[in-house]
Amino acid sequence: MLKKPIFFNLFEMNNRTGDSHGLWRHPDSRHHEYNDINFWVTIARKIEEGGFTALFLGDFFGASDVYKGSPETAIRYAMQFPSNDPSLLIPSMAQATTSLGFATTISTTYEHPFHVARRLSTLDHLTNGRIGLNVVTSYIASTARYFGLSEPIAHDRRYAIADEFLSVCYKLWEASWEDGAVKFDVANNIHIDPARVHDISHQGDVFKVAGPHVCEPSPQRTPVIFQAGSSKAGRDFAARHAECVFVQGRTLAAVKENIASIRKRAVDFGRDPGDILMFHQQTAIVAPTRAEAREQFEEYARYRSAESALAQYCGSSGYDLAALDPDSVLTYTATEANQSRAAQYTTQSDRSFRVQEVIDDVGRFGAGILVGTPVDIADRLESIVDETGLDGFNLNSIVTPTTIFEFVDQVMPELRNRGRIAERRSTFRETLFGQGRSHAENASRLAR
């Protein structure tokens, strides 16, 4: 029986420390070279050679200021601060590669769909159809304050905006220009056929956009849509729009349950559940022997900054754990779970935790990190996929680029030997869904 191929994305951020707490002090870490485009080009080339599917650029802006009521900790450890624009890294990396995909992150709460549709069309053109779009709704208060709001917009309202935002984008991408509109007819002096370019005339609750789209159709038209929502509104949004979901879950059982829930909702929305691919974040430390891998793990653990991790957790959960009695109990509810870390708890049966337990858990290095030989890691990745129904992983780096290079050099060849590496095709959507499937059927349907 042919084994299901596994998709690997590298998760990265355009900042000083990546997604790694305290490891910037490790002598091998080069993430602070993020302003040198060659840093990114080197990584993109390496993961393309290694068989990765895509480079996924997360984004976060605002200085997390919930922990101790101040942004001081986040700033001190450069915890996702500063944070540069991710999209601008893509054209150079695309130029240096041939079939690697690139996903970038956009906030539907603080951008306008006109600009986003235009930027993504431009990127899809420049990359020849290798673009994905990660849709986020920006729930952080310190982000809201950049835009004149003292409080973030309420959760369900953000998703309602996001829904209309994507609807506008789909109309621009899918419904404004017919195929064949660009004639380039020198003899008859017709460059573009005006009869095939249409206003979208969108009149919604949030946006009014006349159109037509200012970009001609790009190879994929609509970028591959990524989403990571875990609340009810978030899962509904994913089921309606996403082609790739960044699934949450602290246990494999929880991941499996979330996958089933999203696929079920997708069917409710008239979609084929197989048209949504499921990704989970994964970190791995690999070495030729288990002893070396363990040693590497212990070394990294010594650089780990628990306080940096706490600043992030408090910022995203909204709870200042430093201000609470360590023996008090935190209870997570589904409606509060509008962000990733806290949401990971909601899928477990026990939703209450002592504050000290949470602090210890957040500060600890190692939860979910795979440590071992190439064979160990490959075994474990295969079993995770087989157990949960996941389609792939977003690999998180610990020390950049070391973690990435070691994974590419040691784990990917092992997975390749096992027939588990997904083949890349010319567009990102074809790589994910098969030759000839460049076009986003779901977006096209929702644009009507």
Added chain:
Amino acid sequence: MLKKPIFFNLFEMNNRTGDSHGLWRHPDSRHHEYNDINFWVTIARKIEEGGFTALFLGDFFGASDVYKGSPETAIRYAMQFPSNDPSLLIPSMAQATTSLGFATTISTTYEHPFHVARRLSTLDHLTNGRIGLNVVTSYIASTARYFGLSEPIAHDRRYAIADEFLSVCYKLWEASWEDGAVKFDVANNIHIDPARVHDISHQGDVFKVAGPHVCEPSPQRTPVIFQAGSSKAGRDFAARHAECVFVQGRTLAAVKENIASIRKRAVDFGRDPGDILMFHQQTAIVAPTRAEAREQFEEYARYRSAESALAQYCGSSGYDLAALDPDSVLTYTATEANQSRAAQYTTQSDRSFRVQEVIDDVGRFGAGILVGTPVDIADRLESIVDETGLDGFNLNSIVTPTTIFEFVDQVMPELRNRGRIAERRSTFRETLFGQGRSHAENASRLAR
């Protein structure tokens, strides 16, 4: 006596036809390859080798729909439609060059200063301090309709918004991060010194932005500010903010008068008038002999589309010339002159024109185009500079890349022999204002 060096920028747009009407049909034109990043990299390398100062990316979005009350003409001739995002072209071109500057265009009416400040900081980092920002206020009705407005915002209000917009950006770029904030102090576990990163706490009429800036200081902090306003509010804005002005004027006398007017206003705002450099658009057709240059001109003229030029003129002036009696008279007034083409007339004593005169003038190929041998063109450029006090030119292309390559290969060596080529330095601002002047003193002052 040392001759004043002349700065040359190439004016370009990320679209199918550049700024050229009908020339897309010429067999040498390759502008429709705009979605291939190599098209841009080749041009950037060529003009860097040739001694240009910068590549200037204009921008326009919306389908011009005033002419005949429809966007049909603009679409048919691909007249600045489609129009892709210009900023995304810059990182790859910067990677392929070492000291060429890059200016991009941003609308302060339809973007938020947070996003713009972040994007420009990212670009200034990625280019190592080679970024300029062309500020426009987007007066076109078809653009307004992408953002839910049936009418564009009134002219003076747009400039008031632009003024506060730049004020927010200056605070983020100049006042949020002190020098030395990035410590990268491994021993003491301090990556960034929180005491040196400040909120901007901007509370204005239009924007409320708490800060701090999410980007660390880039080599120039504030990009070199370009502006092209020609109305009274526009000239005031330029005098207050601009470091480079795109001066209007149909005659050299008008150009000279506009330069004097802006420099005078700059003094009123407490600036050194020499801190503003003046650029004028220029097109040239060069060949080894005058006969060949003339032949080239005639050939290009045969491809010229008068109707495409009319669609642009009507879109920007707001007058549908096709709907007016050709014998009626158009009178331009300063308050109406909130855009470039019509504004060119306001500096002349006679402000009234027969409609047919305007139609003929707009449709004609050749106004202001220099045609001749390298010596002819160099002579004329030198005399224009000496006569008007201009500091440089924005070169417009006719057939891309032919026009550019011929200018670089033939005119630039001639100007170099005459000691007229400005030397490039490592940052864009140093190239324009001298070694050691990377920092924007005006922005820094206005940020306080």
